[in-house]
Amino acid sequence: MIQETLVTSQNTAGLVHIAPMGIHRDGDHFVILPFRPSATLDNLLATGVAVLNYCDDVRVFAGCLTGRRDWPVKPAVTITGSVLACALAHTELALLHIEDDDTRPKLFCKAVHTANHAPFQGFNRAQFAVLEAAILVSRLHWLPPEKIASEIAYLKIGLEKTAGPKEWEAWQWLMDTIAAHTSEVAL
Numbered sequence: 001m002i003q004e005t006l007v008t009s010q011n012t013a014g015l016v017h018i019a020p021m022g023i024h025r026d027g028d029h030f031v032i033l034p035f036r037p038s039a040t041l042d043n044l045l046a047t048g049v050a051v052l053n054y055c056d057d058v059r060v061f062a063g064c065l066t067g068r069r070d071w072p073v074k075p076a077v078t079i080t081g082s083v084l085a086c087a088l089a090h091t092e093l094a095l096l097h098i099e100d101d102d103t104r105p106k107l108f109c110k111a112v113h114t115a116n117h118a119p120f121q122g123f124n125r126a127q128f129a130v131l132e133a134a135i136l137v138s139r140l141h142w143l144p145p146e147k148i149a150s151e152i153a154y155l156k157i158g159l160e161k162t163a164g165p166k167e168w169e170a171w172q173w174l175m176d177t178i179a180a181h182t183s184e185v186a187l
């Protein structure tokens, strides 16, 4: 199973980095697969730890893809790391081993601490739409413009029916980024 999480990691100087990542999970073992180059990869190799944040504020996912990476954090409990203030729950990870690859190494990790902070509020189609649109934004440079346009048109149906203010704000950031990319490509 793959879970869409926000990975917080930090470098040896303590600078926190937040990145959305699809994490492969098997019990209390997790695999993080960062595409090179990746600050998350560099930080995990340097410190051996990271935090998975389970978060329903999709502005953080959209924000990280649109240059808004400064989100409130608090200290992790058992590792030198940071937890997103908006996380409903989080898991602290220790790196066990790496399966290296020129494109996408696999980082095998084990959970060392998990905590709940707030209740899960149920599924929301607009949050799904924002996550999918954020993935499209992360692939803007490979995908044909027609594919992006058709997927956005479909995702907008669920968004318009179910979004709250946070989902609309996140969606707008993503649409601005897609519009800027489209006009750049057209030049």
Ligand SMILES: Cc1cc2nc3c(=O)[nH]c(=O)nc-3n(C[C@H](O)[C@H](O)[C@H](O)COP(=O)(O)O)c2cc1C
Residues within 6 Å of the ligand: 004, 018, 019, 020, 021, 022, 023, 033, 034, 035, 036, 037, 038, 039, 040, 041, 061, 064, 065, 131, 134, 135, 138
């Ligand atoms: C929902 C979602 C899942 C993502 N999963 C991955 C992933 O598994 N691996 C990856 O390299 N990038 C993934 N991305 C894109 C990264 O978040 C983005 O490119 C990021 O900047 C990664 O590089 P970094 O470690 O340097 O921050 C994902 C983006 C989204 C929105």
